[in-house]
Amino acid sequence: xxxxxxxxxxxxxxxxxxxxxxxxxxxxxxxxxxxxxxxxxxxxxxxxxxxxxxxxxxxxxxxxxxxxxxxxxxxxxxxxxxxxxxxxxxxxxxxxxxxxxxxxxxxxxxxxxxxxxxxxxxxxxxxxxxxxxxxxxxxxxxxxxxxxxxxxxxxxxxxxxxxxxxxxxxxxxxxxxxxxxxxxxxxxxxxxxxxxxxxxxxxxxxxxxxxxxxxxxxxxxxxxxxxxxxxxxxxxxxxxxxxxxxxxxxxxxxxxxxxxxxxxxxxxxxxxxxxxxxxxxxxxxxxxxxx
Numbered sequence: 001x002x003x004x005x006x007x008x009x010x011x012x013x014x015x016x017x018x019x020x021x022x023x024x025x026x027x028x029x030x031x032x033x034x035x036x037x038x039x040x041x042x043x044x045x046x047x048x049x050x051x052x053x054x055x056x057x058x059x060x061x062x063x064x065x066x067x068x069x070x071x072x073x074x075x076x077x078x079x080x081x082x083x084x085x086x087x088x089x090x091x092x093x094x095x096x097x098x099x100x101x102x103x104x105x106x107x108x109x110x111x112x113x114x115x116x117x118x119x120x121x122x123x124x125x126x127x128x129x130x131x132x133x134x135x136x137x138x139x140x141x142x143x144x145x146x147x148x149x150x151x152x153x154x155x156x157x158x159x160x161x162x163x164x165x166x167x168x169x170x171x172x173x174x175x176x177x178x179x180x181x182x183x184x185x186x187x188x189x190x191x192x193x194x195x196x197x198x199x200x201x202x203x204x205x206x207x208x209x210x211x212x213x214x215x216x217x218x219x220x221x222x223x224x225x226x227x228x229x230x231x232x233x234x235x236x237x238x239x240x241x242x243x244x245x246x247x248x249x250x251x252x253x254x255x256x257x258x259x260x261x262x263x264x265x266x267x268x269x270x271x272x273x274x275x276x277x278x279x280x281x282x283x284x285x286x287x288x289x290x291x
Contacts, residue, residue: 011249013176015147017241018171021106022151023162024085024099036097039223042229043101046217048108050118051235054213055206062202066124068195070117070251071259072202075243076258077116079105083267084237091275093229101234106148110141113246130251143245176241178264195258203263205271211236211274222240229278237271240264 055076055249059069080102088098121130155162218228240260247257 003247010142011245013179013241013245015143016169016172016176017239018143018145019107019151020166020172021085021102022148022153023097023165023169025103025148025152025156025250027152027153028257032057034092036100038221039069039097039227039231039261040101040104042074042215042218042221042223043097043234044105045104046213046231046235047080047101048112050213050217051210054209057119057203058209064198064202066126067130067253068199068259069124070120070126070130070253071243071247071256072199072206072215073120074117074246074251075114075238075240075260075263076206077109077113077155078243079109079113079204080234080237080239082291083271087237087271087275088230088233091229091233091279092226093233093275093279095224095230096226097230101231103148105234106145109242113242117128117251158287163283190251191255194235196262198280199262200260200266203266207236207263207266207270208274210238211270215278229275232278233271233275236274240267 052073055072059072064072066204080098084102085095085098087093091093121127145220187287215228215232218224218231223231238260240263243260244257248254
């Protein structure tokens with residue numbers, strides 16, 4: 001991949017996206033955990049425990065090549081992002097819950113992302129040519145948490161500016177992700193057909209299962225209405241930009257980023273279709289749970 005895209009574009013993209021998340025966050029969002037513990041706990045359990053297990057089962061069942069299998073599990077370990085918040089807003093979910101979940105899961109991912117990805121590397125016995133150096137992992141999460149903190153500070157000091165920037169930053173995030181996906185597919189254009197054949201089905205299945213699990217499991221635990229929709233979007237819409245960044249900059253393997261790039265294309269279609277169906281059928285008929 002072109003060096004300017006990896007050394008400048010990727011870090012800048014991730015920083016802008018996380019700054020946008022920070023513009024939506026306040027300290028009160030973290031306090032909200034105490035008021036909706038059930039919704040938060042169930043959604044996080046789905047995202048941190050259940051989804052990686054589902055993804056691993058799909059990877060093994062479909063017998064993915066090593067680097068693509070590692071890429072799928074890296075994607076599964078990535079937290080939700082600003083796109084999840086956007087979809088939740090569009091389809092009448094509890095956006096405040098989304099913001100809270102994204103913030104918590106981003107912090108939790110400091111531990112879970114390298115752990116799950118490291119286990120995937122070990123499973124495929126690729127420790128010799130793929131590794132996750134501790135110093136690089138720390139840099140990744142500094143790059144994530146610092147822009148979030150700056151965004152929160154801007155929101156606190158200049159709420160009017162933060163409100164005006166919300167829409168442009170969301171649109172900019174979507175454009176940046178599209179450019180990254182295009183860059184990866186162009187870089188790997190000789191293999192795109194093979195990659196789509198290898199990961200097209202697994203990314204589609206993983207995305208569909210994630211969206212459904214994120215809705216059905218919370219409902220089983222009494223989390224309904226807008227909170228269930230928010231959970232579905234948070235669990236089903238991963239931070240593909242983070243997965244791409246880690247694959248290219250930390251693991252130094254563009255091929256590992258391919259599942260996240262393909263997933264990004266699938267995700268927009270599936271989340272839009274699923275969100276439209278859920279919000280129309282049940283989103284406005286179920287009360288918000290007490291959590």
